[in-house]
Amino acid sequence: MEAIASVMYPIRFYWKLKKIRVKFVNSANRDVINQLLDGLFDDGVLNGGEKDSILEGNPITTDRARALIDTVMKKGDEASNKMIALLLSIDPTLYATLGLPSENPAQPAAAPEPQLEQDGSGTLINSTEDFWKGKQGRRDTYPAAKGSMRHRVALLITNIKFTDMRLDRAGADKDEENMLKLLVALGYEVVKHTNLTGKEIDAAVSKFSNHEKLKETDSVVVVIMSHGIRGAILGVDWKRDKSDEFSIDKIYNHLNSKGCPALLDKPKIILIQACRGGKKGSVEFEVGLSSDDASHYAGHEDFEEDGFRIVNKEKDFLALLSSTPDTVSYRNTQLGSLLIRSFVAVSNASAHVDHIEELSRKVMQRFVDLNITKQMPTKDRVTLTRHFYFFPGI
Numbered sequence: 001m002e003a004i005a006s007v008m009y010p011i012r013f014y015w016k017l018k019k020i021r022v023k024f025v026n027s028a029n030r031d032v033i034n035q036l037l038d039g040l041f042d043d044g045v046l047n048g049g050e051k052d053s054i055l056e057g058n059p060i061t062t063d064r065a066r067a068l069i070d071t072v073m074k075k076g077d078e079a080s081n082k083m084i085a086l087l088l089s090i091d092p093t094l095y096a097t098l099g100l101p102s103e104n105p106a107q108p109a110a111a112p113e114p115q116l117e118q119d120g121s122g123t124l125i126n127s128t129e130d131f132w133k134g135k136q137g138r139r140d141t142y143p144a145a146k147g148s149m150r151h152r153v154a155l156l157i158t159n160i161k162f163t164d165m166r167l168d169r170a171g172a173d174k175d176e177e178n179m180l181k182l183l184v185a186l187g188y189e190v191v192k193h194t195n196l197t198g199k200e201i202d203a204a205v206s207k208f209s210n211h212e213k214l215k216e217t218d219s220v221v222v223v224i225m226s227h228g229i230r231g232a233i234l235g236v237d238w239k240r241d242k243s244d245e246f247s248i249d250k251i252y253n254h255l256n257s258k259g260c261p262a263l264l265d266k267p268k269i270i271l272i273q274a275c276r277g278g279k280k281g282s283v284e285f286e287v288g289l290s291s292d293d294a295s296h297y298a299g300h301e302d303f304e305e306d307g308f309r310i311v312n313k314e315k316d317f318l319a320l321l322s323s324t325p326d327t328v329s330y331r332n333t334q335l336g337s338l339l340i341r342s343f344v345a346v347s348n349a350s351a352h353v354d355h356i357e358e359l360s361r362k363v364m365q366r367f368v369d370l371n372i373t374k375q376m377p378t379k380d381r382v383t384l385t386r387h388f389y390f391f392p393g394i
Contacts, residue, residue: 126393174336198235228274
């Protein structure tokens with residue numbers, strides 16, 4: 001995170017923090033506090049020991065907020081200035097509610113949150129018939145016949161309310177609403193779940209892998225939104241002393257060539273909004289080979305007469321994760337997460353002519369263009385061998 005310039009002003013920032021201390025302690029939610037801790041650590045205001053002490057020694061949100069603001073105030077005016085600027089950047093609504101000035105003299109231009117679409121709304125532009133026809137039959141493009149597009153199906157899982165209410169994800173309902181709207185507009189029948197435990201997420205993905213439409217569809221989209229750690233998504237029963245997790249690897253196990261033969265050679269697009277923390281690459285896949293199939297594979301070194309052929313276990317995937325490994329993801333408590341709002345906006349504007357990898361690149365570029373330095377979406381485990389287009393409206 002870029003350092004925020006420090007300038008001395010007649011009105012001391014220490015006294016501004018002191019004035020709002022009680023209101024901040026009672027109003028700041030856990031996400032805002034954690035984002036402030038990360039930002040102040042990156043900016044050198046807090047060291048690792050101070051950050052860990054505030055996190056580990058204060059499981060109750062109000063206690064954590066109190067420890068944070070008191071620690072920063074003890075460091076003086078410059079540290080207080082930086083916390084005020086960060087708070088404006090992270091949560092402008094809370095900033096205003098606390099009665100802080102409408103502008104931060106230290107950095108008036110860079111402090112407000114970059115302006116994304118306020119609610120993820122916008123009109124999805126449809127592909128033209130000519131554009132769709134021009135992509136059919138090409139070796140570099142996944143097939144998308146009108147019949148198979150009519151059987152599209154997507155899985156949408158959103159965790160909003162947790163057993164430990166301090167973990168509730170304010171604003172996640174907007175992400176759910178925006179993604180549902182987009183997926184439906186893209187032609188997908190959406191299987192939607194809300195507030196699942198880790199085991200229930202596993203069961204939902206497993207059941208989805210047996211959906212009757214998968215044999216006919218041209219693609220699937222899986223969207224999972226929750227808290228997370230590296231390699232896992234947290235279920236709604238997660239607590240500090242109780243593990244409730246869903247391993248991201250299980251998505252691939254359920255939907256890969258072995259777990260879901262119906263999706264063989266079909267794009268599987270995965271979108272994960274959550275914070276983040278050598279098996280053999282091929283499996284035997286049984287197929288019924290017609291004479292045409294046999295002539296196609298004749299002479300191939302992996303062709304076997306008993307009706308088996310070797311296929312890659314994890315092919316035709318693209319996952320877009322909300323952040324790089326070991327880093328947090330950000331969510332506005334009223335508008336939803338940066339990733340989902342960006343993905344919806346980019347898809348609305350460009351899905352009619354861009355394939356999924358270009359859409360993903362534009363989402364990442366959007367973070368750069370808007371100077372969102374604290375988070376970078378990441379493409380992961382990309383095994384697409386062709387271009388996949390949504391072809392909205394066809």
